[in-house]
Amino acid sequence: MTLDLLPTGKRARITAVDWSRMASEEAKRLQALGLEEGARVAVSHRGVFGGRDPLALMIGRMSVAIRRAHAAAMQVEEL
Amino acid sequence: MSRQRKVALVGNPNAGKSALFNALTGARQKIANYPGVTVERKSGRCVLPTGESVEMTDLPGSYGLDSTSPDEEVTSKVIRGDFPGEAQPDVLVVVLDASNIEQHLVFAQEVIALGKPTAVALNMIDLAERDGLVLDSAVLAEELGVPVIPTVAVRRKGLAELGKAIAAAATSERDHGLAPLTLTERRVAAHAMADAAILSESSRHRLHARLDRLLLNPWLGPVILFALLFVVFQAVFAWATPFAEALEAGVSWLSTAVVAAAPPGLLRDLVTEGILAGVGSVVVFLPQIVILFAFILAMEATGYMARAAFLMDRMMASVGLSGRSFIPLLSSFACAIPGIMATRSIADPRDRLTTILIAPLMTCSARLPVYAVIIAAFIPNSNVGGGIGLQGLVLFVLYVAGILGAMLVALVLRRSLTKGAASGFIMELPKYQLPRLKDLAIGLWQRAWIFLRRAGTIIFMVTIVLWLMLSFPRAGPGEDQIDASIAGKLANGLAVVVEPIGFNRDMALALIPAMAAREVAVSSLATTYAVAAEDEEQAALALGDQLKAHWSLPMALAFLAWFVFAPQCLSTIAVARRETNGWKWPAFMLLYLFALAYVFAGLTYRLALAAGL
Numbered sequence: 158m159t160l161d162l163l164p165t166g167k168r169a170r171i172t173a174v175d176w177s178r179m180a181s182e183e184a185k186r187l188q189a190l191g192l193e194e195g196a197r198v199a200v201s202h203r204g205v206f207g208g209r210d211p212l213a214l215m216i217g218r219m220s221v222a223i224r225r226a227h228a229a230a231m232q233v234e235e236l
Numbered sequence: 237m238s239r240q241r242k243v244a245l246v247g248n249p250n251a252g253k254s255a256l257f258n259a260l261t262g263a264r265q266k267i268a269n270y271p272g273v274t275v276e277r278k279s280g281r282c283v284l285p286t287g288e289s290v291e292m293t294d295l296p297g298s299y300g301l302d303s304t305s306p307d308e309e310v311t312s313k314v315i316r317g318d319f320p321g322e323a324q325p326d327v328l329v330v331v332l333d334a335s336n337i338e339q340h341l342v343f344a345q346e347v348i349a350l351g352k353p354t355a356v357a358l359n360m361i362d363l364a365e366r367d368g369l370v371l372d373s374a375v376l377a378e379e380l381g382v383p384v385i386p387t388v389a390v391r392r393k394g395l396a397e398l399g400k401a402i403a404a405a406a407t408s409e410r411d412h413g414l415a416p417l418t419l420t421e422r423r424v425a426a427h428a429m430a431d432a433a434i435l436s437e438s439s440r441h442r443l444h445a446r447l448d449r450l451l452l453n454p455w456l457g458p459v460i461l462f463a464l465l466f467v468v469f470q471a472v473f474a475w476a477t478p479f480a481e482a483l484e485a486g487v488s489w490l491s492t493a494v495v496a497a498a499p500p501g502l503l504r505d506l507v508t509e510g511i512l513a514g515v516g517s518v519v520v521f522l523p524q525i526v527i528l529f530a531f532i533l534a535m536e537a538t539g540y541m542a543r544a545a546f547l548m549d550r551m552m553a554s555v556g557l558s559g560r561s562f563i564p565l566l567s568s569f570a571c572a573i574p575g576i577m578a579t580r581s582i583a584d585p586r587d588r589l590t591t592i593l594i595a596p597l598m599t600c601s602a603r604l605p606v607y608a609v610i611i612a613a614f615i616p617n618s619n620v621g622g623g624i625g626l627q628g629l630v631l632f633v634l635y636v637a638g639i640l641g642a643m644l645v646a647l648v649l650r651r652s653l654t655k656g657a658a659s660g661f662i663m664e665l666p667k668y669q670l671p672r673l674k675d676l677a678i679g680l681w682q683r684a685w686i687f688l689r690r691a692g693t694i695i696f697m698v699t700i701v702l703w704l705m706l707s708f709p710r711a712g713p714g715e716d717q718i719d720a721s722i723a724g725k726l727a728n729g730l731a732v733v734v735e736p737i738g739f740n741r742d743m744a745l746a747l748i749p750a751m752a753a754r755e756v757a758v759s760s761l762a763t764t765y766a767v768a769a770e771d772e773e774q775a776a777l778a779l780g781d782q783l784k785a786h787w788s789l790p791m792a793l794a795f796l797a798w799f800v801f802a803p804q805c806l807s808t809i810a811v812a813r814r815e816t817n818g819w820k821w822p823a824f825m826l827l828y829l830f831a832l833a834y835v836f837a838g839l840t841y842r843l844a845l846a847a848g849l
Contacts, residue, residue: 179660182304182583186662188419189299191339201445202452204550211549211559211661213452218367219336220448220665222546222559227660 158235160198161212161228168199169233178230187227191216197236241290241406242323243282246315246347247331248340249297250539250666252359254278256331256389257294258675260398267682270322275310275580284399290406293325300419301346306580315347327406328354329398334371334386335364335667337433341426342419344380349416353405354382357398361386363667368438375433390672444539444668451540457547468531469635470628472524472604479523484778487516506703509766514699514759515692522684524608525601529570529683530676537671537679541566542663549661555643556650558582558661561591565642568598569635570683572808575600576815583662586654590646592815593654593825596808597642597801599635602754606799607634609758613780614792637800641832653824698749698756699763706767718768723748737834738794738841742786747798754805790844797840801833 163169171194176184187193192214201220202213210225247253258265261280270277278294295314296307303309310319317324330347332340337358348354358373377384383401387394417425451457491512498504535541541563549559560582568575575595582588599607611627618626650656705723718724718741727745734744742764750757758779765782783792803826812822 180584183660183662185302185304186299186583189304189342190662190664191342191423193420193423202448202454202546204454205458205547206454206550208454208550210553211546213448213546213665217336217338219339220444220667222542222549222661222663222665224549224553224558224661227662 158233159229160200160214160231160233161209161225163198163200163233163235165200165203168197168236170236171196171198171231172234173232175230175232179227183227187223190221191219192221192223192231198233241288241326243290243292243327243329243402243406244315244325245292245294245329245331246311246343247297248299248333248343250664251297251331251333251340252389253294253297253331255672255675256357256359256387257292258678259389259392259395261292263674263678263681265678265682270310270319275307276577282399284403285396286400286403288403290327290402298343300343304583315350315352326353327402328352329402330354330356331359332356333667334358334361335367335369337371337376338426338430341429342422345417345422345425348380348382353408355398355401355405356380356382356384357394358384358386359389360669362388362391362393363669366443368436370435370437372433372435376429379429379432390669390675447668448543448665451543452546457543461544461547466632468528469632470625471531472527472631474625474628476523476527480520483520483522484516487512487520491516502707505707505767506700509707510700510703510763511696513762513766514703514756515696516759516762519688520605522688524604525570526680526684528601528604529680532566532570533676533679533683534671535566537669537676539666539668542665545663546665553661555646557587557590557646558584560661560663561587564591564595565598568595568600571600571602572596572598573811576808576811579815584656586650586656589816589821590649590654592812593649593821593828594642594646596803596825596829597638597645599638599800600754602805603799603802605755605758607631607796609761609779610783610792610796613783614787614789634796634800637797641801641836645828645832699759702749702760703763703767706764716768718742718745718764721767734834737798737838738791738845739798739837740787740791743791743795747802750802750805754799754802757799789849790841793844793849794837794841798833798837801829801836803829803833 160169160171171192174192174194179187192198196216199215200212201215204210211222212225212228214221214223245253245257257278257280260282265278265280268277275296280292281289282292283289293314295311298308298311300308301312301316303312313319314322315325315328328347330344332344344356356376358371358376361371364371371386373384373386383405385394385398385401387398451460491508494504494507494512498507535544544566545559545562547559548562552558552561561579564575564578564582567578572595575598576592579588579591579595582591611630615627615630620626620629702723705726706718706721708722709720711717711720719728723745724741726748727741730744730747731739731741734747742761745764746757746760749760761783762779765779765786787795809822809826812825813819816822
């Protein structure tokens with residue numbers, strides 16, 4: 158399953174990231190925020206007015222916003 | 237002691253660095269730019285408990301020494317001593333958010349590994365405790381090999397201890413840095429350190445999760461944001477009125493006093509018709525600008541601004557931008573210059589360029605005086621129902637027109653000149669905080685001072701030059717002073733061009749100096765009508781009454797429409813040139829804004845005439 162499909166409120170671990178699907182600058186930013194293989198995440202909020210973009214993730218005690226396109230590059234397993 | 241030692245604050249964004257900086261240095265701060273780049277350099281004097289006085293700088297927030305933005309590059313170069321013209325700091329203070337140490341320790345390790353004298357401020361420890369987190373700072377100090385001081389910047393806690401640690405670090409040589417590690421190694425180490433330092437963690441319900449459930453709600457969230465913005469614009473009009481009226485009364489009292497005390501002559505006219513009419517008419521808008529900035533600063537300090545960016549991302553995506561552009565654009569409502577400078581946090585170059593180009597369409601505070609004076613003169617102060625004033629509503633419509641214009645321009649640009657892959661939106665959402673009023677006051681004072689300095693320099697000079705151009709050559713008997721003057725002749729030429737969009741000679745005249753600073757349009761109208769007045773009684777009429785005597789409603793509306801799109805002031809063009817490294821984009825910006833302003837002012841005029849207004 159990819160991160161964009163993880164139901165809101167469920168916790169998961171990132172098992173693999175396809176970094177080639179994004180610009181290297183963006184990959185660097187995501188890594189700096191701790192979004193990489195092994196990280197434990199949960200989707201806390203999703204979308205505006207019924208849309209599915211963007212996502213708010215919880216990584217540890219930090220909240221980070223990303224877009225669905227990036228979340229779709231991350232394989233997760235539910236915890 | 238030969239020279240003043242330098243201390244620099246470093247840390248991740250949202251570690252509470254600025255609040256700590258304010259707490260350590262007080263209100264006496266120097267704000268400048270780092271040489272050659274438009275990154276803000278904040279410095280101030282701090283007296284340590286030992287009595288030593290040090291120069292403290294607040295470095296831009298950063299996630300790592302391997303920089304991904306111009307802001308981060310400055311931080312990285314300064315702490316390594318590689319920044320030309322900037323002395324390397326003697327002591328580094330790493331600021332950590334106590335409730336997010338596993339993240340902030342990643343960068344902290346990288347800084348400490350440099351081996352410089354370092355102290356760590358474990359900041360916002362009260363918020364961590366509120367979240368049910370109990371930390372042992374001694375464990376962290378042991379692991380990191382440097383002193384760790386728990387602080388609460390906004391409550392002034394731990395500052396003396398931090399000062400002592402800075403003084404001690406400055407005199408002790410550190411011979412053991414940590415070995416340089418890779419990002420992944422540092423992250424693993426950070427988690428281990430956090431696990432060791434966190435004594436207990438209760439799963440107490442966190443306030444900020446509950447707030448997010450409301451404010452980031454997919455339906456309620458945007459409604460709340462929109463309502464908040466509406467309140468801001470109503471407040472700008474309603475709350476400022478008593479203060480503005482008091483300032484206005486003060487200016488006219490001063491003018492009367494000068495007339496009474498000084499003998500009639502050109503010098504007296506310069507003071508009353510030139511300086512007091514011109515500068516005075518701009519300074520009275522200080523209360524409105526302060527209120528607007530107060531809301532923007534409060535939104536930033538509470539952490540709500542990032543939520544606003546989240547809520548706006550989808551809408552921004554529809555025109556090819558991201559939620560990140562929302563913050564520079566909202567800042568542009570205060571002034572396009574900090575707005576354009578804030579685009580540096582946008583990683584994608586095409587996104588950034590588009591944001592720079594549309595930033596001047598956001599209604600900056602310099603346009604507020606123009607709107608305010610014309611709305612007050614031509615729009616009745618009536619109630620359209622539900623406690624909503626018609627004047628505030630018109631102001632809101634003007635702001636919305638600028639936003640819609642910006643969205644359309646962005647959409648067109650992203651499909652033509654700045655075409656390219658849609659970029660992402662990656663942003664930390666900081667924890668909610670109750671800002672300290674004094675920190676807000678310091679920020680407000682700095683913004684107000686910039687405005688007053690403009691009034692005292694640019695606007696002052698432009699007003700005097702305009703008065704001279706209006707007053708010379710002197711009109712002969714029976715001749716109108718404005719028609720005889722240099723400015724009048726220039727404006728007569730320009731009036732031919734703007735006549736089709738409903739502008740008269742006086743409006744054309746106001747457009748010229750408005751290029752220096754937009755609010756000068758108001759002061760130049762005030763100066764023009766003061767010079768044109770036939771007697772003292774007429775000259776003393778408030779600017780609003782003068783406008784009503786000389787303009788029709790369609791003309792006033794066309795003038796408002798012009799200023800929604802009007803080409804930005806010279807300082808904005810200069811900043812755009814610096815940020816885009818050339819004249820190409822500023823020139824493009826100038827041209828397209830002129831074209832839009834002309835077309836929309838013309839349309840407004842014709843439609844208003846057709847509607848029989």
